[in-house]
Each structure stands twice: as structure tokens, then as C-alpha cells.
Amino acid sequence: MAEPRNRYSLVSLTFHWGIALLVAVQVGLITVFERYDAAKDPLAGAYIGLHKSVGMTILALTLGRIVWRLMNPAHPLPVAAPRWQNLLARTTHILFYVLLIALPLGGWAASSAAGRAVEWFGLFSLPGLPVPLDRALARTFLDMHEAGVKVLYVLLALHVVGALKHHFIDRDNVLYRMLPILRRRP
Ligand code: HEM
Ligand code: HEM
8 A cells, every 4th residue: 555645635625624724713703602691792693693604514514525525535544554543543534524514413403492593694594403492402402512512622632633643753644645735755
């Protein structure tokens, strides 16, 4: 098996870094939202509205990304890496996809159970998910949403440590092929 020198395609790179950026925006929006008094301040509503719109965008992009990924398999990991590391990397990637779908669905379900609209950047309203109108259920969906976010942070930490280990310790091209502004190693 060849060592992984080739960068990912522009489409794969755009999906990866676009979604990563939007996830950072999501966390930023919620951090700002939490500074406001949601009951009194209209700005809080604007931030949560943006959070929902960006979240639904992540859902759509992730579905598109999965279709793309099924048509374009990932590059193999370096043969030198132990099997457990490759398995951990692949498991992390799969769980990322699961969460990038489950988080928006959980948020959407919470809004639907609370009887709140989910608009997409004020352009159109998305239909509610078929869940009962029930405040306690909405709270449960939000608790799941928050728990999912914590798992996402753990995955991200593992993912970044793995990427940095490849780059600085193994000194291979795994990070380069996802971040081709770096210098390619011979
Ligand atoms: C990948 C996409 C998403 C990410 C990464 C994300 C992330 C987060 C984070 C970090 C929080 C704060 C959790 C906490 O306080 O511990 C949160 C809360 C929330 N999210 Fe999301 N979210 C996403 C998608 C969505 C979507 C699509 C919706 C709705 C359609 C949504 C609705 C909410 C709501 C209502 C809250 C609770 C705000 C409050 O404290 O009242 N989220 N989300
Ligand atoms: C929220 C942020 C991020 C998410 C959701 C995410 C998600 C993913 C996913 C799902 C894959 C697998 C692609 C596939 O084969 O289908 C991947 C690959 C990769 N990511 Fe991330 N990523 C994020 C941030 C980062 C960051 C900050 C770095 C660098 C420090 C990074 C470096 C990489 C590398 C190097 C690969 C390629 C691994 C390989 O070639 O097998 N990612 N990422």
C-alpha cells in the first residue's frame, strides 16, 4: 500500500474545513447566546435563530458529504501505523458523521417538541419533526443535544491529537493531505 502523500480533492477539503468552521461558529453562537437573558433580550432569539440555521446547514452538508464520501473512498492510512490507531481513527470519523447528523436532529426535535419554528436564515420555515408537543420531551431532546456536544468535544480532542501526532511525531503526510497549505514531506 502506498504511503499517503496525495491530498484530498477540493470537494473533500471544502466539506471537511467548511463543516469544521461551521461547528466552531455553532459553539461561538451558543457561547454568546448564553450571555443574554433568553426571556428578556431579543438578541438572544436572534443568536439561537442563527444557531438553528447554521445547524440545519451542517445537517444538509453532512448528508451531501456522506454521499460524496461513499462515491470517493478515503485515502488509506500509513501502513506503518499500528492497527489499533487506524481503527481508532476510523471509529472517530464514523462517530463524527453520526453526531453531525444526530446533533442537528436533536436540536430540531427539541424545537419541534417545544412548538418553536425552525427557520433557515429567515428565508423559509422547516416543518416540525413528528414529535408530540411536550415541554418535558423538548428538555430531554436538549439534554441529549448537550450530551452529544460533549462527545463531539472528546472526538475532536482525539482527532486533533491524532492529526498532530502524524505531523510532528510520525512526520508523515496525513495532515498535509487534509491541509495542503502545509509543506508535503518527501
Ligand atoms: C452540528 C450542529 C450543532 C452543534 C455543534 C450544536 C451545538 C450546541 C451547543 C454547544 C449548545 C450548548 C449546549 C450546552 O449549553 O451545554 C447547543 C444548544 C442548543 N442547540 Fe445546538 N447545535 C447544533 C445544531 C442545532 C440545531 C439544528 C438546532 C435546532 C434546530 C439546535 C438547537 C439548540 C438549542 C435550542 C439549544 C439550547 C439553547 C439553550 O440553552 O436554551 N442546535 N447546541
Ligand atoms: C469540528 C471539527 C472537525 C470535524 C467534524 C472533523 C471531521 C473529520 C472527518 C469526519 C474526517 C474523515 C473524513 C473521511 O475519511 O470520511 C476527518 C479527516 C481528517 N481530519 Fe478532521 N475534523 C475536524 C477538525 C479537524 C482539525 C482541527 C484537524 C487538524 C488539526 C483535522 C484533521 C483531519 C485530517 C488530517 C483528516 C484526514 C485523516 C485521513 O486522511 O485519514 N480535522 N475529519
